[in-house]
Amino acid sequence: TYSDLILIPLEWRVSNDTLRNELLNLQPGSLYNVSVAALNDDEEGPSITLEIETIIGIPYPSPPDIVIRERHGDRMVVYIPEAKNVNGPVSMYRIVVSIELYQQGYIIDNLGNYTYATELGLPYYITAELDPDDIKTDFTIGDRSTYNGFYNAPLPLTNDIDVSLGIVSEKNHVKRIRYAESTKKIILNINEPEEVSPLVVALGAGIAIGVVLLLIGIGLLIILRKRIHFARMERGSQSMPLSLSEPCVEIENTGFIQDEDERVDYYSNLK
CATH class of the missing domain: 2.20.130 (S-adenosyl-L-methionine-dependent methyltransferases)
Structure with a gap:
């Protein structure tokens, strides 16, 4: 027993x-x-x-809580305590990752590997299945390796993560599984950035430089327009209205138009 x-x-x-x-x-x-x-x-x-x-029964008691050692970008180092089961052997350990920003807990019947969760749009998945000998040392979640058919995918960088443990008990072709009750292990901060490819870095740098040059050009255009405006204002202030330096004398119009001479009738005189 x-x-x-x-x-x-x-x-x-x-x-x-x-x-x-x-x-x-x-x-x-x-x-x-x-x-x-x-x-x-x-x-x-x-x-x-x-x-x-x-035959073996459902594992009892509930699996222990995973101890989180540290977080490095898209990876997390954890310690898995040894589980106890009075209803059968502890054959395997399963690590469940749940993205708590979208989901509180998970539905056991929908648990699967990372590919299955991605295809169905589920925010939780089994990231690794380990032998009892594998838990004697710390385990790294997100190392991109495969453990007994489960891909250990890198963790998302912007979401809170909950990791929990499941126990697989198997004997005489009978398998029983029990997962831990949802005990939140929220990781809010990211200590180190994710590994980024050089192409992404170059593209980001190019976009940043382009934005900076655009801002500089806009700033120079604004300064140039202000200078032109100030120059026009200065020229306008230097132009003075015309004024007479001597007093104005009014002249009375007393002239007259001489009457036009009478027209001479030369034809009558010839007669």
Whole structure:
């Protein structure tokens, strides 16, 4: 058994016409010796003993909280405590990433790998599935590696992240999984920037330089227009209106127009 408790012997009595019976209150994932014997009023007959094993159950208790060591850009270093399970073995550990800006918690039935979450537009996914030996050292979330079929995708830089743990218990072709209750591990600040390609850096620098040159050109144009305006104002202030330096004398118009001479009739004089 995987339980820390000592299993007490159990006994069931059924009628002599019973062909099938369900044995209750057995511990999951445990090996039992089951004896069957006939019993009458006087004595008990010889018994037949069978060795049976119960199937594993849902892991119990809930998985522990992941301990966050540090955050570096799109990566996060975590420590995974060893989990306990009284209903079966701890076969694997699953790390669940949830983007808390869009989603509070997650729906277990929709959990899948990063590709599955991206295709369905889900803000949560399983980023890694680890063997028990893999949790003996710190684990880096977002290292772009694949762990048992789960791609460990880089973390987003602008969102709050919640990481939680799931336990996989598997034995005799039976698999049971339990995920931790949503315990928020919010990471608000980013200590280091994400690795950026040189092409993106060059493109960003070119755009920044272009914007700066545009602003400088606009500033020079504004200064030039102001100078032209001031120059026009100065020329206007230097031009003075015309004025007479001597007093003006009024002249009375007393002239006259001489009458036009009478026209001489030379034709009459010739007669």
